[in-house]
Amino acid sequence: MATETQTGLSKHVRGVTVTTLACLAGVAAAVVSGLVVGTDPAAASDRLTVGILAVFIAVQLPILRGVGIDVSDFGAKDYLYVGFMTFTLWFITFAIMLTAGVTL
Secondary structure, three states, X not given: OOOEOOOOOEHHHHHHHHHHHHHHHHHXXXXXXXXXXXXXHHHHHOOHHHHHHHHHHHHHHHHHHHHOOOXXXXXXXXXXXXXXXXXXXXXXXXXXXXXXXXXX
8 A cells, every 4th residue: 555654554543553552641640640649639749640651651662662663763743742642641630530539
């Protein structure tokens, strides 16, 4: 097929895969943050949650390689996109968990 890249994935499938993994990693980082730190009001200011987020951002690149996406051609824009999407979903999910008083 003419739209396939060298790895066999089309640009659309590559983009959907990167976005899906970043979003799922953000939600998972929020759940792990809630499990480790808790969801009480004091947990909102705990810096360990940001460390957990950073780990989830860093772990995505080996996972993307394993799925078959060539991350060697990622530029600054791609790395910022992955980080921003993961942060956004983590922030929204963790904020909902904190305000709703979810018990994990």
